[in-house]
Amino acid sequence: MDAGVIAITPWRLALALAFSLVAGGCSLWLKLGLGRDILVGTVRTVAQLFLMGWVLGVVFAADSLWLVLPLFLVMAGAAAHTARGRVREKAVAFAWPMYGAMTAVYLLVTITVTGAIVHAEPWWKPQYFLPIGGMVLGNSMNSVALALDRLFSDLHARAAEVEMRLCLGADAAEASADVVRAAVRAGMIPSINSMMAVGLVSLPGMMTGQILGGSDPSAAIRYQIVVMLMIVGATALGSSLLTLLIRRRCFGPGDRPLLR
Amino acid sequence: MSHLALERVRFAHPGGRTVLEDADFTAERGSFTVLRGPSGAGKSTLLRLLCRLEEPQAGRVLLDGADIRAMAPAALRRRVAYLQQTPVVVAGSVRDNLLLPFSFKANAGLPRPDDARLRQGLAGLSAADVPLEQEAATLSVGQRQRLCLARALLTGPEALLLDEPTSALDPDSAAAVLAAAEDICLDRGVSVVLVSHTEFTPRRVTPQNLHLEAGRLAWTPA
Numbered sequence: 001m002d003a004g005v006i007a008i009t010p011w012r013l014a015l016a017l018a019f020s021l022v023a024g025g026c027s028l029w030l031k032l033g034l035g036r037d038i039l040v041g042t043v044r045t046v047a048q049l050f051l052m053g054w055v056l057g058v059v060f061a062a063d064s065l066w067l068v069l070p071l072f073l074v075m076a077g078a079a080a081h082t083a084r085g086r087v088r089e090k091a092v093a094f095a096w097p098m099y100g101a102m103t104a105v106y107l108l109v110t111i112t113v114t115g116a117i118v119h120a121e122p123w124w125k126p127q128y129f130l131p132i133g134g135m136v137l138g139n140s141m142n143s144v145a146l147a148l149d150r151l152f153s154d155l156h157a158r159a160a161e162v163e164m165r166l167c168l169g170a171d172a173a174e175a176s177a178d179v180v181r182a183a184v185r186a187g188m189i190p191s192i193n194s195m196m197a198v199g200l201v202s203l204p205g206m207m208t209g210q211i212l213g214g215s216d217p218s219a220a221i222r223y224q225i226v227v228m229l230m231i232v233g234a235t236a237l238g239s240s241l242l243t244l245l246i247r248r249r250c251f252g253p254g255d256r257p258l259l260r
Numbered sequence: 261m262s263h264l265a266l267e268r269v270r271f272a273h274p275g276g277r278t279v280l281e282d283a284d285f286t287a288e289r290g291s292f293t294v295l296r297g298p299s300g301a302g303k304s305t306l307l308r309l310l311c312r313l314e315e316p317q318a319g320r321v322l323l324d325g326a327d328i329r330a331m332a333p334a335a336l337r338r339r340v341a342y343l344q345q346t347p348v349v350v351a352g353s354v355r356d357n358l359l360l361p362f363s364f365k366a367n368a369g370l371p372r373p374d375d376a377r378l379r380q381g382l383a384g385l386s387a388a389d390v391p392l393e394q395e396a397a398t399l400s401v402g403q404r405q406r407l408c409l410a411r412a413l414l415t416g417p418e419a420l421l422l423d424e425p426t427s428a429l430d431p432d433s434a435a436a437v438l439a440a441a442e443d444i445c446l447d448r449g450v451s452v453v454l455v456s457h458t459e460f461t462p463r464r465v466t467p468q469n470l471h472l473e474a475g476r477l478a479w480t481p482a
Contacts, residue, residue: 163313164348164408167341168361169334169415254312255333 147187187239269319297472334366341417402433
């Protein structure tokens with residue numbers, strides 16, 4: 001299948017660094033102050049992907065559930081950590097429920113795709129499970145971060161409205177229902193928008209990778225359709241569950257709002 | 261037995277200033293209490309403690325002698341209504357706003373008022389001229405304040421906590437709201453605690469005056 005792949009030699013890979021130099025040049029020219037970030041980002045991209053390439057080589061060769069599952073958990077932990085870092089709220093502790101819920105939801109979605117749709121044998125076959133799991137995590141991480149950031153900012157901005165409802169006899173869920181809806185919508189909209197643009201504006205990563213790897217485009221698009229639908233489902237499930245779970249932590253005993 | 265009470269309450273904002281230190285306070289059923297004090301003394305916090313929007317670090321808050329922590333929060337807040345300083349309305353008509361409390365599970369057992377009762381509620385607050393169909397967002401601040409008061413009264417509270425209800429109102433609207441508060445106290449036997457930054461000249465009630473400053477509560481002569 002990969003007979004058509006043109007290998008990138010180390011020298012030609014080094015040539016790609018010219019793009020980072022262009023970005024650094026723009027930063028210098030316009031005094032953007034991004035030089036350091038571009039440098040760190042370039043080094044991390046190269047190092048992390050080489051490391052992942054090596055790890056995947058080991059895991060593919062071992063072909064063991066007891067390597068696939070821990071690697072998925074590490075990836076889920078990194079996704080939760082990254083999403084946590086993007087949310088500015090520090091008054092409510094939510095790192096652990098976030099990690100737990102993200103792992104559970106995205107594990108379930110990934111197993112459903114590899115086991116029930118792709119029919120990989122076994123369901124955890126690393127060549128399928130890890131790339132698909134990675135795509136679920138990568139996309140959902142952004143949606144969760146957007147949803148939670150919106151949840152917290154709206155609970156601050158609309159605190160008087162939430163309190164008004166509480167004072168009229170609403171419980172915490174009723175008082176914050178509008179805020180929760182807005183947060184989940186904020187988390188879901190990017191993946192819905194990407195469904196609108198796929199195939200017209202962009203050729204997404206998995207499909208591109210398969211086509212570059214020599215796959216028949218008609219097979220590649222089927223995978224991409226599964227991936228797009230999987231991402232919408234995963235972001236909806238992840239944003240909804242996380243938002244509802246963490247909303248509970250924004251109220252103290254007696255349905256007392258903790259954010260004002 | 262007192263109706264509303266604080267018993268040796270201590271409250272400080274998280275990581276900050278102490279608002280109440282060992283504070284005691286009682287209000288009899290049907291009484292009218294006026295709470296004064298310098299800006300930032302914690303007058304609003306005291307009201308919020310009474311309906312459990314804040315939790316004391318020490319001491320107890322009592323309603324009819326019972327610790328409010330033992331009560332379902334929605335049931336407590338139906339009995340002790342708190343009116344915020346800035347009136348908050350939701351998108352929709354005046355009617356939608358007045359009926360908002362009846363959309364909550366805890367109020368499912370209460371009879372849903374008809375239009376005649378809603379109009380009667382507004383008329384009792386000198387707001388009979390406000391049509392039920394009007395968008396609430398288009399009301400003046402004074403009208404919104406009266407709408408919020410009417411809404412709070414529809415569920416039949418036994419105590420009313422008013423947080424500077426006249427601070428943003430013109431003199432006529434302010435007088436109407438304060439007169440309504442006195443009527444509610446005298447005619448319905450509702451205990452009223454009024455936080456006021458301005459002089460309050462009672463029309464019908466004989467208020468008890470409370471002063472809060474530097475964490476201490478003290479009764480003052482009328």
